[in-house]
Amino acid sequence: MEITLKYFGQLVDVMGTHEETRPVDCSTTLALLEQLKKNNAISHIPFQLAINQKLIDQDEAVSLHDGDVIALLPPYAGG
Amino acid sequence: MNKYQRQTILPQVGINGQQKLAEARVLIVGAGGLGCALLPYLAAAGIGNLGIVDGDQVEESNLHRQILYTPKNIGEHKVEAAKTFLKAQQPELHCTAYTEYLSGENALDLFKEYDIIIDATDRIEVRYLINDAAVLTNKPVVYGSIHRFEGQVSVFNYENGPTYRCLFPKAVEVPSCEEAGVLGTSVGLIGMLQAAEVLKIILETGNVLSGELLIYNTLTATQDRFKFKKNENIQITQESFNAAHKNNYSPKVSFSIDLLVNGILVDVRTKEEQPRIANASVLEIPLQELNRKVQDFESSKDYYFFCQSGARALQAVRLLKEHKHINAKALTEGAAQLQKLITTASV
Missing domain, CATH: 3.40.250.10 (Rhodanese-like domain)
Known part of the structure; x- marks a missing residue:
């Protein structure tokens, strides 16, 4: 299964890209989050998750499907 | 009314809409990059009453993006300099400059005086303060914030809709413009999107950006929209407000x-x-x-x-x-x- 990850805010700087499509072996958002947070560079950045343009509750296991677009949305402070 | 002829001929505005603008009371929290972008457009459109809250003074490093200020204003209170600009632009405007920072002590009383609150601050904890005070006083919040080349826009607590806490439940550490850097055009664009939402709310026209987060990226010239729902588990009460925002409490x-x-x-x-x-x-x-x-x-x-x-x-x-x-x-x-x-x- 392949999914697209879209990064925003500080995550763009940390991941070095806005977007990447990659194969994943996890079937839910909880498993995906666990994998993502293994990357030390992003583990300290707070963000919300959206699947196909809809925010989800991060404590819930939402199933992933081939072709899903997952956005990682951190809060911004500047103004 | 010749001054507003080009906008009153729009069926979405009309003479009635112009009257609504004249009677509207809008409070802008923050007279930085976002505030400077949206204020002259709100005043020019004929909004009758604008309040601006900010304790900051103009610094040289503000001038590249805070376009209401000139080198002569350095050291002056931003809200005073902004008021001078807006009064010259629109003499009949009622503009109140509050030379103080929004706090748990003054937020509720200030918000009660206005119909719409604009979040144009640059600090995350003030965003939660604005959110909570707006929920308690039942006012919509037109939100904008910036990270480098990206900006977020949304409208919170609109007709009892989702709030900032439904989007980002927890207060966290996030870099400001001062720490992250910003181009004037990015902040100007987001301020303009906020101003457009304010006008739609007053004119009761179009689709207000409630329950949706819009992110615009000026570097890639792309935008994304995300839907989010009201979180009914989040209850904002006077008690939670006091505990979160009052220093001496x-x-x-x-x-x-x-x-x-x-x-x-x-x-x-x-x-x-x-x-x-x-x-x-x-x-x-x-x-x-x-x-x-x-x-x-x-x-x-x-x-x-x-x-x-x-x-x-x-x-x-x-x-x-x-x-x-x-x-x-x-x-x-x-x-x-x-x-x-x-x-x-x-x-």
Whole structure:
């Protein structure tokens, strides 16, 4: 299964890209989050998750499907 | 009315709409990059009453993006300089400049005077303050914020819709423009999107950006929209507002093992909730039973309340306030954290 990850805010700087499509072996958002947070560079950045343009509750296991677009949305402070 | 002819010929505005604009009262929190972008457009459109809150003074490093200010304004209060600009632009405007920062002490009174609140600040904790005060005073918030080349826009608490806390429930550390850097055009664009939302709310036209977060990226010239729902579990009350935003209001303390010397911990959760804390200094009184147990409290002891999140602990402290002989405080920590702290301390 392949999914697209879209990064925003500080995550763009940390991941070095806005977007990447990659194969994943996890079937839910909880498993995906666990994998993502293994990357030390992003583990300290707070963000919300959206699947196909809809925010989800991060404590819930939402199933992933081939072709899903997952956005990682951190809060911004500047103004 | 010739001044507004080009906008009143729009069927979405008309003479009625122009009248609504003239009567509208809009409060802008923050006279930085976002505020400078949206203020002259709101004034030019004929909004009758604008309030601007900001304690900052103009600095040289502001001028590249805060376009209402010139080198002559350096050192002046931003809100005073902005008011001078706007009054020259629109002499009939009622503009109130508040040379102070928004705080837990002044937010509710200020918000009551206005119909719409614009969040144009650059600090995350002020965004939560704006959100909570707007919920308590029942005002919509037109939100904008910036990270480098990206900006977020949304409208919160619009007709009882989702709020900032539904989008980002927890207060966290996030870099400001000062720390992250920003181009004037990015902040100008986001300010303009906010101004457009303000006009739509007043004119009751178009689709207000409620329950949706729009992110515009000026570097890639792309935008994304995300839908989010109201989180019914989030309750903002006067009590939670005071605890989160009032400096001198601190019925909350952090746990340390020294508290147990003359203190007793009171667990106000129901008996089923886990983890239980097995310690001689813990009293178990579920919140519902608290009123019946008032006589069990001794005036010579200090009582520290806890629950799972801290909300019921605060409620307990409030319930006991009228019993002056009881020294009651709520703990910052929830049961899970306390268990760890107590276990570590007793090893």
